[in-house]
Each structure stands twice: as C-alpha cells, then as structure tokens.
Amino acid sequence: MQKCGRFLLAFLLYISLFAQADMVDTYPFHTPEERVRAVELAKSLRCPQCQNQNLVESNSPIAYDLRLEVYNMVNEGKTNQQIVELMTTRFGDFVLYKPPFQWTTLFLWGAPVVLLLLAFGLMWRDTKGRSKRRAAIKLDQTQQDRLQQLLNQAEKTGNEK
Known part of the structure; x- marks a missing residue:
C-alpha cells in the first residue's frame, strides 16, 4: 500500500x-x-x-x-x-x-477595388481581342478547298469504323 x-x-x-x-x-x-x-x-x-x-x-x-x-x-x-x-x-x-478611413489608409481601403476593376478590364479586353482575332482569320479558296478535303476524309474514316 x-x-x-x-x-x-x-x-x-x-x-x-x-x-x-x-x-x-x-x-x-x-x-x-x-x-x-x-x-x-x-x-x-x-x-x-x-x-x-x-x-x-x-x-x-x-x-x-x-x-x-x-x-x-x-x-x-x-x-x-x-x-x-x-x-x-x-x-x-x-x-x-x-x-x-483616412488619407493615410486610402491605399489599404482602395487597393482591392482598384485591383478588381483592373482584373475585369483585362478580362474584357482579352475577350474582345480574341473575337477580333477569330474574325480576322480568312481563308483563301485553296485553303478552304483543302480544309473541305480534310473534313471529308475525316468523315469517311469515322464512318468506316
């Protein structure tokens, strides 16, 4: 014990x-x-x-x-x-x-809003640029004919399988 x-x-x-x-x-x-x-x-x-x-x-x-x-x-x-x-x-x-909120803290309060607006602006600009680039691509007649031939060949090989 x-x-x-x-x-x-x-x-x-x-x-x-x-x-x-x-x-x-x-x-x-x-x-x-x-x-x-x-x-x-x-x-x-x-x-x-x-x-x-x-x-x-x-x-x-x-x-x-x-x-x-x-x-x-x-x-x-x-x-x-x-x-x-x-x-x-x-x-x-x-x-x-x-x-x-003071002038000394303006950056602290305003930076998130500015960065968000900047991000949206860059996305909008990039989207507009892509659509313009797509519209700017034009094929001449020989390129269109070649493209059509390739599509037809792909369709035939797809149907054979």
Missing part, C-alpha cells in the same frame, strides 16, 4: 510540473452594464503583441495590463470614445479591428 501511495504522490508531482492555469480576470464594477461595456470594449481592441487576438482572448502580459487599464477607465466613468482615443494615441490605429 505504501508503494502505491508513493507512486501516486510521484505521479501527481510529475503532472504538476506541466499544469498550467490561465488567469481569470475578476474586477469589481459598480453595475453589471459597466462590466458588459468593459468586456465589449476589450474585445474590440487588438492585442499589440499577439496581433490576431483581442485583449480578452490574449494571454500575453501586455494584454493583461491593457485589460486592467480598460476596466479601470470604465470604473472611472470614461466613455468608450475616450478609452479608444487613449489606446489609439498610445498604439496607433493598429489596435482597432476596424481602422477608420
């Missing part, structure tokens, strides 16, 4: 080396609406370190600090706009999942 207890203790110690617990954010809020607003706001901001996760999903230390900052600002009574402005001042428009 002692061997079984020792084995169990050694196994539990071994497992505890690989155990990992995620932090759970529990912040006190004045009202449940403030808590919902803080979570929604943290979900709308991108983690500067992770880049593809919002502040709620990320486990990075900077995301934890920014979540804490967002929650504190909500408790202080700051508006969503004030909090977003503070974050964009600090990290730029990168922290926003939906960056605003």
Whole structure:
C-alpha cells in the first residue's frame, strides 16, 4: 500500500510540473452594464503583441495590463470614445479591428477595388481581342478547298469504323 501511495504522490508531482492555469480576470464594477461595456470594449481592441487576438482572448502580459487599464477607465466613468482615443494615441490605429478611413489608409481601403476593376478590364479586353482575332482569320479558296478535303476524309474514316 505504501508503494502505491508513493507512486501516486510521484505521479501527481510529475503532472504538476506541466499544469498550467490561465488567469481569470475578476474586477469589481459598480453595475453589471459597466462590466458588459468593459468586456465589449476589450474585445474590440487588438492585442499589440499577439496581433490576431483581442485583449480578452490574449494571454500575453501586455494584454493583461491593457485589460486592467480598460476596466479601470470604465470604473472611472470614461466613455468608450475616450478609452479608444487613449489606446489609439498610445498604439496607433493598429489596435482597432476596424481602422477608420483616412488619407493615410486610402491605399489599404482602395487597393482591392482598384485591383478588381483592373482584373475585369483585362478580362474584357482579352475577350474582345480574341473575337477580333477569330474574325480576322480568312481563308483563301485553296485553303478552304483543302480544309473541305480534310473534313471529308475525316468523315469517311469515322464512318468506316
């Protein structure tokens, strides 16, 4: 029985080396609406370190600090706009999942539309060029006669089989 207890203790110690617990954010809020607003706001901001996760999903230390900052600002009574402005001042428009349309982001917003129009224009031009090239092919009488002979021979060999 002692061997079984020792084995169990050694196994539990071994497992505890690989155990990992995620932090759970529990912040006190004045009202449940403030808590919902803080979570929604943290979900709308991108983690500067992770880049593809919002502040709620990320486990990075900077995301934890920014979540804490967002929650504190909500408790202080700051508006969503004030909090977003503070974050964009600090990290730029990168922290926003939906960056605003500005002259500096014109290429980012306009490039897909321009490329799509360019692709359609090139396809249209290529289609028109093909039909003109087909129409431009004219056979003289000897070429038409030779073509007719080849078609007749192909028809005869097809019927013989």
